[in-house]
Amino acid sequence: MRALKWILAISGLCVALAGCGGGGGSSNASTSSATTTPAVSTAFADATATPVASGSPNTVPITVSSFSSVRNFPMVSVKVCGPGSGGVGTTCSTIDNVLVDTESFGLRLFASVIPGNTSAALTRETQGGQPVAECVSFGSGNTWGTVQKADLVMSGELASTLPIQVIADPTLAATIPTGTNGCLTGDDMSTPSTLGANGILGIGTSPNDCGVDCQNSIVAGAYYLCPSTTCSVAQVAVTDQVTNPVRKFPVDNNGVIVEMWQVPDTGAAKGTGTLVFGIDTQSNNALGGTGATILPTNIWGDMDAVFEGRSYSKTAFFDSGSSGLYFQSTTLSKASNGFYTPAAPTGLTAVFTAASSAKATIQFNVSNGVTLLNSGNYAFNNLGVAMFNALDIGMPYFYGRHMYYGISGMSAAAGVVGPYVAYTSS
The missing domain is CATH 2.40.70 (Cathepsin D, subunit A; domain 1)
Structure with a gap:
């Protein structure tokens, strides 16, 4: 999953x-x-x-290179903007070297790679006035951060008001949850160097990263409400969960x-x-x-x-x-x-x-x-x-x-x- x-x-x-x-x-x-x-x-x-050319509006180039010390990491660039911008304007920034991952779902970017003009334009997701955060457990570690809304542009494709994860968000006072209701055991991937990429573009077979399980019941190690330095496990509606960006495109x-x-x-x-x-x-x-x-x-x-x-x-x-x-x-x-x-x-x-x-x-x-x-x-x-x-x-x-x-x-x-x-x- x-x-x-x-x-x-x-x-x-x-x-x-x-x-x-x-x-x-x-x-x-x-x-x-x-x-x-x-x-x-x-x-x-x-x-x-052989691949098709990457010049069409529904295509972007993939590169595997020595950007980091990671072998066989396919990378793409994404443009992130303030939600509702339509993917244009001064709130937009292009972020390179984002991992293409077909076995996860949703866009996750390290806060440190999001320029200030874009970061300030993103809208934080809340419930009852409390910030929504998420822990995602991958094969060799966890990503911990806030859920925020953004517009995502890839070539000619636009995903409007897309819920994404901002990893290691410095505005989140709470540290990564541990224990019975915490994240799965593993390292906290808090910097791009710990992952080997500036983020993860999850474009697999699910439209979102948890679905009805997190909407209808409490799932430990997933979504949290973090009003201060402590967090509690939370249910989050499917529409507010980190979403496979492809599902938000109008056509493709x-x-x-x-x-x-x-x-x-x-x-x-x-x-x-x-x-x-x-x-x-x-x-x-x-x-x-x-x-x-x-x-x-x-x-x-x-x-x-x-x-x-x-x-x-x-x-x-x-x-x-x-x-x-x-x-x-x-x-x-x-x-x-x-x-x-x-x-x-x-x-x-x-x-x-x-x-x-x-x-x-x-x-x-x-x-x-x-x-x-x-x-x-x-x-x-x-x-x-x-x-x-x-x-x-x-x-x-x-x-x-x-x-x-x-x-x-x-x-x-x-x-x-x-x-x-x-x-x-x-």
Whole structure:
């Protein structure tokens, strides 16, 4: 539901990721493997789908680069303005290097990256005169901050009066809640450097980040009212929750497509692609007629899967916010820091089962992670990391593919209704 998993090249990797959720590893790791995999390449052919140009009003460019120490982080720019401005005027500011995350929902920006003219124009959300705050627990830490309203512009798309999270808002007197009704255990990500990005653009399959659960009942570790230095858990109406911005667009509001150029198997210093808004709404975002594999999911984008004989129940997903391919393997060698280190590129196969019971065979490649990271590159299509509690098909799988995310309750001309994930590989 609220999962973001990434590799921070400056932090230590949790090998048993049930505790930390995400992961990280040293960019200059040089740990030897405990076992040996035969040096015979069994890798599958790379996907070859190419992105559409990013010059249309419903597109923005995606870049993976060395902006931070994070590998495989897809970034976009967003323009944020005061609510009701229509996305123009002196209250607007462009904020670069915001993570594209298909397994979370809503825009979250660090207060420190929002210029003063824009920050002053945002409107704080309150209930009974008390500020509304939110804690969001991601794979390797929590974001804590106020809920505020803004206008968001991306290319020609406008999301008006959008509830967003302002992380580490200095005007919020209360510190991050802990204990029984507090945030999940994890680090407090209070600066851009702790995340490796200036914010998170959550554009997955849910229209909001909690939904009726937070509207109709008390959900610990989500929304709070903070009148002073202490907070109490709160119910928040769906319309006031942090919202998937795509759902607020006037036209191209039924989903997105993440399209990335393929990179060499040894990695690249930079990766590029296009984020396309809408599915079957414009000439450049067709799903119907593409022959795409379409996989209905639960509202959070999760499915069942089987990999190496192990079953995963609603814990298999495709996540652009995950820098690696996270899975448990008993056949691949791995370094003590958790990166898989096969002696030659190795092709692996998982079987995903969609909410409709449709099945899809997912093929991906894994190469020696220590060698890849030591290359100094930032974009990798074959970086694998040990994780025992989920099958997280992360950013490496996105290169050379068009990855579609249909928002729950929204239909496409292809006759499919969200939530779903779909992909084409050529």
